[in-house]
Amino acid sequence: MYDLISQNIADIEPAAAAAGSQELGQETSIVRDDELLDAYSDAVTRVADLVGPAVVRVERVVQKGHGGMGSGVVISPDGLVLTNSHVVEGAKELRLTDSEGRSMEARLIGEDSDTDLALVRAGAARHLPSAQLGDSKKLRRGQLAVAIGNPLGFESTVTAGVVSALGRSLRARTGRLIEDVIQTDAALNPGNSGGPLVSSRGEVIGINTAVIAGAQGICFAVASNTAQYVLSQILQHGRVRRGFIGVAAQTVAVPRRHARAAGIDNNFGAMITGTDPNGPAQAAGLMSYDIVVRLDGEPVTGVDDLIRMLNGDRIGRSVEVDVVRRGQLRSFKLRPAERQAAKAA
Template identity: 65%
Template sequence: MLDFTQDTIDDGGPSRTTKQAAAIDQALLDAYSNAVIGVTERVGPAVVRVEARSKAPNARQRGGLGSGIVISPDGFVLTNSHVVGSSRQIRLQDHEGIITDARVIGVDPDTDLALLRADGARNLHHASLGNSKSLRRGQLVVAIGNPLGFESTVTAGVVSALGRSIRSVSGRTIEDVIQTDAALNPGNSGGPLVSSAAEVIGINTAIISGAQGICFAVASNTAQFVLSEIIRHGHVRRAYIGVSGQTAPVPRVHAVAAGVENRMGALLAQIEPNGPAALAGLLPGDVVIRLDGVDVNGVDDLIRVLDRDRINRKLEMDVLRMGRLRAIDIHPIERKPSARRESDPPSR
């Protein structure tokens, strides 16, 4: 015997099951919307418009227009180094339209980050930096900024991938980058990527030209490191050996003869006179395959190993020279902050 209930009778109207499903969908949409609204209301007032102007009207690098996030009540602001450029004349505009001058505390083109401080500002709306290591793929994130000059624009999406690497304007690789599908446009650069807990977990930095909605943010843990280095030293301390090079394959016959497993290495193209590499006896054409016990499978690996912990230490570098393995002692020094233009080749 068939039991025709209210759920199964088709009288031309929606069934109880359909209504329940619709109610659940509406509740989920409301929860999503409320999460985005809550983040926007808490963090939005801490987002500022950053306008960088050069003193020289014909300067090659004039800075630009972007966004920033206030991270302390006394006016510290994080943004992108490419927004600041070479400018030292910075203006900030908050969500209420109040304009204030700011000074550049330090820039780090290697991570595309810059630290500013608003002049005479106190008790500003500010946001806190979260722990980017706690992120998961698929997690809700909100990007807030001033795209194309439109203040306090909000877009939402998810974390698409973690641990990405992208090339900075200085030529160095930015590690541990967050990939998201939250829509970004010119002017969003330097704005915050925010978690549903209203914590800044990234600084929006780049868009792949021609890609559909693939956007990147420098992880907040990287930003925290850069922030502390700039406050303490005025710049980020990194080791320097005075070379430029490129990633190149290691011929199989050379690898077998030398007893190494590297398929790729860092081919040295230029050696700076009187630099650590020159003093150690390195030559153009040498292929670095290991430094301080760490395998080097390309220029990016060499850059990564040359961190602040290896400044003023004697390190052993393994190189292939004319197919023969050589161990060379090298003494990296601290790399000096550079005002190098974006078009100049990077050195390590």
């Protein structure tokens, strides 16, 4: 009998030890999860405390009794505010309200509808809390992203998620592609537009601009590096300068036999469908049905490429345009002018 009891105890002890070990493992797991959640909460709280005071409500008055509202972020203590172009569009008056409820008049310095960005200055504002623009090129998928804004009129709302994807392209209301857009699942709603998307370091990595209607967790922000470029252009020129060669074009496939005959690798190009009578392209000899395949040696695979390459640096200087005309590669020299509003290329 003693041997039987001893055997039973011997069988029970390892099982009890294993159970105890399992419980200990569960407790350890719970502790670790709690620690992770605390670290996540601390990160979001720290970002909200650091950047929240720099986020403002932007109200526009289009006509008496009518207007709209969005968000903005103060990027310098003297009152420079970044927001969306569509937030300030058509405004007769602009008013900013900070996180403490203080209201101030503002004026539009400049906007760029092609990237949906605008720069506003708060009137008579000094020593405002401000946020710092980060380097969006250093972002990685999966890292923490915090959005701060005024969705649907709810002041200083904080939502958090991750950087879902990088390098997206988004069609602006002008029809031009906004390059290098950040995709995030941090919840955005009407009123978040123009507010900051912030990294765990408290740096503004994007300006929230759009959501996909009917979708969940698919939101977009214009990258901070794009915002930095637009900001510098507006401060220097009052606008973003882009080149214009005076053509209407569409993206088309380059016939394989023409590509082989011309010695190019393009599967697609930008076919000219019309030229401005007073434009650089017509003066240089470009014609309808020419397919643009290179600009200064860089491949052009469609209209979006052509528009993107015609940046401010090419205004007024000679550029080489390679086209396929009747199966032959031909080159032309021209000088892009500055593009005015509502002109394509």
